Amino acid sequence: QQQVKQSPQSLIVQKGGISIINCAYENTAFDYFPWYQQFPGKGPALLIAIRPDVSEKKEGRFTISFNKSAKQFSLHIMDSQPGDSATYFCAAAPNAGGTSYGKLTFGQGTILTVHP
Amino acid sequence: NAGVTQTPKFQVLKTGQSMTLQCAQDMNHEYMSWYRQDPGMGLRLIHYSVGAGITDQGEVPNGYNVSRSTTEDFPLRLLSAAPSQTSVYFCASRQLAGRFNEQFFGPGTRLTVL
Numbered sequence: 001q002q003q004v005k006q007s008p009q010s011l012i013v014q015k016g017g018i019s020i021i022n023c024a025y026e027n028t029a030f031d032y033f034p035w036y037q038q039f040p041g042k043g044p045a046l047l048i049a050i051r052p053d054v055s056e057k058k059e060g061r062f063t064i065s066f067n068k069s070a071k072q073f074s075l076h077i078m079d080s081q082p083g084d085s086a087t088y089f090c091a092a093a094p095n096a097g098g099t100s101y102g103k104l105t106f107g108q109g110t111i112l113t114v115h116p
Numbered sequence: 117n118a119g120v121t122q123t124p125k126f127q128v129l130k131t132g133q134s135m136t137l138q139c140a141q142d143m144n145h146e147y148m149s150w151y152r153q154d155p156g157m158g159l160r161l162i163h164y165s166v167g168a169g170i171t172d173q174g175e176v177p178n179g180y181n182v183s184r185s186t187t188e189d190f191p192l193r194l195l196s197a198a199p200s201q202t203s204v205y206f207c208a209s210r211q212l213a214g215r216f217n218e219q220f221f222g223p224g225t226r227l228t229v230l
Binding site: 004009031036041043049051102103104107 | 120208
């Protein structure tokens, strides 16, 4: 059972375009939603994260939009660059107390390719 | 700081062999965990630990053992490797206290079981 569903599986955009990756979750106990960026041969690295008390968070060219009622969140990459080519994972962690905050549930991943 | 380190980077095993994947962190993080990454499935939690002597199961624990004798180290043991355990394994760590602390991942170990 995939508790966090991510789409699309792959995405190709031109340099300067907007990349959009979507995630939907089922568990209403989730209350922390990070996005990770992974380059080939490397481990995932935190890109940006959002808490459910806000609907949007922006850091440079990266923006997370969050819709709590729809249980959906998305990553927007503005002015996409070839250096953004990587695999992106959305994730979620529950607010169930104690050690639950570290128990990330990941989406399936999106391979982003930005053509120059 | 080296962050989270993992050894080996690559490993090939035959079915039934055993091995230990090593993980160490130098950030004094209480919380450490192991994930496996498979195509089309994202990363899935295998085991985690909240401190020396304390471990618990994640989503996919079968076939794996862990122990935590020090804050720094969290090895993952495969007692009898199976082809279904072919995967890329990532170790991660974070500060335990605080809901929104960043989780740091190691570079991964690519394991192939023949």
